[in-house]
Every structure is written in structure tokens, then in C-alpha cells.
Amino acid sequence: MRPLQFGVTLVDHNLIQDGYVLYGSTGGKECFLMGERGDIIHQWRLPGKSNCYSQLQDNGNLLVTLIEGPKIKGLVAGAGRIVELDPNSNIVWDYSDHMQHHDFCQAPNGNIVYLAWELTPTKEAKRIKGGIPDSDHPDGGIYEDVLREVNLDGEVVWEWRLKDHFPYDKYPLRPTSKRHEYAHANTCHVQKDGNILVSFRQLDLIILVNRQTNQIDWEMSDRSWGGQHDCQKLENGNIIVFANGSEQYTPEHSRILEINPESKEVVWQYTGQPKITFFSPRISGLCRLANGNTFIIEGNHGRLFEVTQSGEICWEYISPFFHDIPVHGTVNWVFRARKYSKGDAKLNNLMANLGT
Secondary structure, X not given: OOOOOOEEEEEOOOOOOOEEEEEOOOOOOEEEEEOOOOOEEEEEEOOOOEEEEEEEOOXXXXXXXXXXXXXXXXXXXXXXXXXXXXXXXXXXXXXXXXXXXXXXXXXXXXXXEEEEEEEEEOOHHHHOOEOOOOOOEOOOEEEEEEEEEEOOOOOEEEEEEHHHHOOHHHOOEOOOOOOOEEOOEEEEEEOOOOOEEEEEHHHOEEEEEOOOOOOEEEEEEOHHHOOOEEEEEOOOOOEEEEEOOOOOOOOOOOEEEEEEOOOOEEEEXXXXXXXXXXXXXXXXXXXXXXXXXXXXXXXXXXXXXXXXXXXXEEEEEEOOOOEEEOOOXXXXXXXXOEEEEOOOHHHHHHHHHHOO
């Protein structure tokens, strides 16, 4: 359904969290810091097309992934280049890995952790169960995920390879999935202790990787998540995730779930009213705000909105920026975005750098 209205469509100043939204559209060459009325507070000019999203670093600079280098046929959300930009869009740090895809995150030590692919030859990949028979990648195997940590000198200082640590027998591919990729990681959220939450879309699985031991400290899988994105640990210790809800036997719809990791029970959730009014089968994300509201990105519709703890929508914005995406056509997708609450140290540092 094509939106009838773009920009800010709803705002309740009594309920929203004061702050600014950082976002850019998939395939665009700009990143915006936006106010609650849709006013552009600041704009960065990117040195290439953005394939995923951007985030503020501790120093207030922008960290963003760009499309660069050869692409792997059939694999989506590949970027290949991570750059840090100052407020004047000057490149401060530049790093390339043509296998980089989807997500990246600044670690507590200042290094950057990101997702990458590596090819496992067909013979070795027989340990991977499920999927459509004889559908390995034409490159001669199955692409699997790797976590890499790189320092500011561009040196890889840590690597966690799926093939070295993963319990494959527990998590076969869906019968409808091609065996060209396992298992489509789309999120790597580095916690304050340095451990990393990772989301695997194809497996409806979230794991916690221990940065020190390389072991999987926690895991949870739920088929009803339907290819989840953007898992994060909250200040209260719970985990929040965008459950896309795709490829379900029941009517498809998306949900925001807050999960107690000890009991694995859902302690809070948001759904559309009616449910079908909130559904993005791919991409998308969220973040919890200082006042308890939740900022949501319904990515396939370019819709950003904020809800209260009771589920009331208090702010909504539809992206007016459309770009051509191979196979999908001209779309206003937003892979992910962030809202920074006023008082956030990263936002404060950006504003100080801007002299405001």
C-alpha cells in the first residue's frame, strides 16, 4: 500500500520523548538528524550509497556503512565499507571488508564489531542440515557468518566464526530455504560488558556470544518471530526485539517483544490495532527511549513511529525519500534508525561539535 501522506503525520507533545531521530533511506547518499516536527537539524553527505543505517559514536561523530566492492550473488544487505564522518561530512576513519554485511556496533573499548560472510566449501558444509537439496551457492558452498572486531588502525583483533562454535544439529534450515547461506545474521549488538547479542533471521534465533570465552552463553529460538531483527539488551536486563512475523501459518503481522532472558517469557509487547496495520516482512528495528517509550522502524514501509508503554502511538513519520533497489524497484525503505533522547551523551557531543 502506498502512503497517502509523507513526513510527520502525528505528534503528541505531551507523550513523546524529547530527542532527535537519526536516519537515512536505503540506497541514499544522505543521513539526517531530524526533530519532532520533521525539521532537519543536521545533514551528512555520505561518500557513497548507504545500504543499511548509521549510528552516533561516543564522540558524536557518525558511523555508517556504504556499498563498496564486489557483491555476492543472492546475498542481501552487503555493504563492504564502514566510515566515520565528522559533522562536516569529512572522513575521520575508513575501513573496507567486501564481506561485511548488515550490522556493526562500537564496542566499549572503541573498536568496531561487525558481521561478515565467509564461504564454507560444499563438502565441509554437509554438517548444515535442512534447506532445499542441491541449492548450495554457485561459488561452491554455503556462506556462513563471522563476527569481526577491528581497531582504529584497521587491524582485526578478534574473530568469532560460526563454524567453530555453533550447534548445527539444533538449528536446521527451514525446508523452504536455499542452502546458499547459513544463517543470515542481521544484528550484532555489543553490550556494556563486551558480550554480543546476535540475531539469525533464517533460524528465528538470538544468541549471546561471550567475548572472552567465545562460548554461547544464552540462546532462544521462536518460529513465531518470523525472521526477527535488531535485538538489544535493555538497562533492566531484558531483551527487546523486532519480530517481523513473516512466513507464518497464521495471519502475518509484526510485533515488538520485550523478553525476560531468565524465564524467556514476553513481559511487554506492541502489535498494531488491528494487527495487520503493523507488518514489515524484512529489515526494520527499534530502540527503547529514556521515558519508557519505544521508537519503531517499520522498514519496508519507510515508517518511523513512537509508542508509549500502553501502546499509544504518539509520533509518526513516513519517509518521502525513494531510491531504486535491485529486484524491488523504487522504494522508501528504512533499514534501521535511531532516536537519541535529549541528554544522551552521544547526542550532546554531536551538538557540542556543531556548536549548538
